[in-house]
Amino acid sequence: MQRQLHLNLFIQSRGHHEASWRHPASSPLALTDIRYYQDLACRAEAALFDSIFFADQLALGDDAAESARTWLEPITVLSAIAVATSRIGLIATASTTYTEPFNLARQFASLDHISNGRVAWNIVTSWLATAARNFGGAGPLTHAERYERGEEFMTVVKALWDSWAEDAVVDDRKSGRYALAERIRPIDHRGDYYQVAGPLNLPRTPQGRPVLVQAGSSDTGRGFAARHADAVFTAHMEKATAQAFYADLKALVAAAGRAPGQVLILPGLSPMIASTEAEATRMALEVNELSDPEVGRKRLSGRFGGHDFSHLPLDRPLVPEDFPDPGSVEAARSRTEVIVGLVRREKPTLRQLLARLAGARGHFTMAGTPEQIADLIEDWFSDGAADGFNIMPPLLPVMLDVFSAEVIPILQRRGLFRTSYAGQTLRAHYGLDWPKSAFQEAALQEI
Ligand SMILES: Cc1cc2nc3c(=O)[nH]c(=O)nc-3n(C[C@H](O)[C@H](O)[C@H](O)COP(=O)(O)O)c2cc1C
Numbered sequence: 391m392q393r394q395l396h397l398n399l400f401i402q403s404r405g406h407h408e409a410s411w412r413h414p415a416s417s418p419l420a421l422t423d424i425r426y427y428q429d430l431a432c433r434a435e436a437a438l439f440d441s442i443f444f445a446d447q448l449a450l451g452d453d454a455a456e457s458a459r460t461w462l463e464p465i466t467v468l469s470a471i472a473v474a475t476s477r478i479g480l481i482a483t484a485s486t487t488y489t490e491p492f493n494l495a496r497q498f499a500s501l502d503h504i505s506n507g508r509v510a511w512n513i514v515t516s517w518l519a520t521a522a523r524n525f526g527g528a529g530p531l532t533h534a535e536r537y538e539r540g541e542e543f544m545t546v547v548k549a550l551w552d553s554w555a556e557d558a559v560v561d562d563r564k565s566g567r568y569a570l571a572e573r574i575r576p577i578d579h580r581g582d583y584y585q586v587a588g589p590l591n592l593p594r595t596p597q598g599r600p601v602l603v604q605a606g607s608s609d610t611g612r613g614f615a616a617r618h619a620d621a622v623f624t625a626h627m628e629k630a631t632a633q634a635f636y637a638d639l640k641a642l643v644a645a646a647g648r649a650p651g652q653v654l655i656l657p658g659l660s661p662m663i664a665s666t667e668a669e670a671t672r673m674a675l676e677v678n679e680l681s682d683p684e685v686g687r688k689r690l691s692g693r694f695g696g697h698d699f700s701h702l703p704l705d706r707p708l709v710p711e712d713f714p715d716p717g718s719v720e721a722a723r724s725r726t727e728v729i730v731g732l733v734r735r736e737k738p739t740l741r742q743l744l745a746r747l748a749g750a751r752g753h754f755t756m757a758g759t760p761e762q763i764a765d766l767i768e769d770w771f772s773d774g775a776a777d778g779f780n781i782m783p784p785l786l787p788v789m790l791d792v793f794s795a796e797v798i799p800i801l802q803r804r805g806l807f808r809t810s811y812a813g814q815t816l817r818a819h820y821g822l823d824w825p826k827s828a829f830q831e832a833a834l835q836e837i
Contacts, residue, residue: 399443422462464483481511627731
């Protein structure tokens with residue numbers, strides 16, 4: 391069979407454009423209304439998307455007065471969506487820095503049971519400097535410390551998910567045996583950051599363990615992804631950097647002893663779609679008109695760890711020296727590289743840069759016809775830049791609906807995208823192997 395594309399719907403606010411929430415075409419529902427998210431998930435499921443995804447931040451931004459981003463807690467949101475859907479994969483973000491591995495392993499194992507095997511965890515180490523202030527710490531950890539702690543966190547959660555054999559539960563009323571004690575093991579983890587006895591207080595999950603997603607792009611982040619991720623989100627503003635990222639990450643995966651085909655790379659794509667390119671461009675400009683450069687300036691500052699950009703005039707061409715060196719940024723380092731790279735190449739004014747970032751914060755944006763969007767998707771997919779896309783509609787739900795009704799059928803006619811779900815789990819939709827349990831591996835060694 392022809393290699394198949396994977397499509398994830400990234401749900402945020404009333405769309406990914408910074409001003410989507412004010413646009414008359416975006417949803418009238420409150421951003422705290424669960425029906426809004428359940429409805430989006432059902433629409434994505436009807437369109438056969440592999441999965442939906444919620445990002446998360448552990449602090450309110452300082453742009454709360456002018457921008458609508460309500461951070462309902464993603465694990466809670468996914469449990470409500472799990473019972474409103476039956477096939478689509480469900481991805482929630484949670485932090486390795488600000489929770490305990492036992493809590494997290496248990497929450498995602500619960501969600502995997504509740505959803506019958508459709509859940510994934512987007513592993514983040516939390517780059518936002520203000521998040522640290524909400525957790526009683528002395529200050530934000532450095533980039534390296536966050537990943538070091540994250541590495542040990544992964545060892546613990548994987549061991550916990552592996553602490554029950556698949557056949558541990560017998561639930562036998564006659565004999566009075568609920569579970570086989572010898573098929574449930576403690577993990578006895580003693581490390582630099584965590585001491586966890588285990589076992590988990592839940593049986594092995596329907597997917598063996600939840601699918602793991604990651605979006606780190608720095609060298610450290612890529613190494614982490616190569617060891618742990620089943621799917622990788624990434625942000626690119628041009629095809630060439632997406633290709634370079636794709637080649638680099640697949641090589642790292644192979645070097646880590648894993649099959650490159652078992653790690654899907656999904657760059658972001660935010661398409662404004664209309665029947666003519668001129669109309670799509672007009673709509674993109676119309677949403678841009680609603681955005682406030684001062685909101686963009688604050689967000690830019692957050693990305694660079696709170697760096698002060700208030701002195702920069704809006705209308706003179708920028709130079710890389712206007713920014714801190716991305717290598718010194720402890721926050722979202724790889725996204726700062728994308729931004730400084732764009733400044734170096736295109737020398738935009740601050741106003742122009744902020745307009746570019748307003749669309750999708752450094753992900754690829756495009757205004758075009760359904761045919762043009764499908765062509766771009768096919769080109770990146772067949773030319774070593776992507777295994778699929780993280781679709782980030784600029785306006786919700788309208789641009790999701792247009793994508794589903796107009797772009798997906800073209801991809802299906804070209805044989806690139808499914809026409810029905812073949813499997814029941816997210817692992818099946820993504821074409822991932824079943825994870826071997828520690829019990830099976832031990833049995834193989836004994837043979
Ligand atoms: C599509 C996408 C979604 C992301 N979602 C989150 C998120 O929800 N919370 C978060 O703290 N970071 C999020 N990130 C940031 C990454 O986890 C990572 O910190 C960032 O890309 C910088 O990479 P680095 O940590 O390797 O420097 C996301 C990144 C991408 C590309």
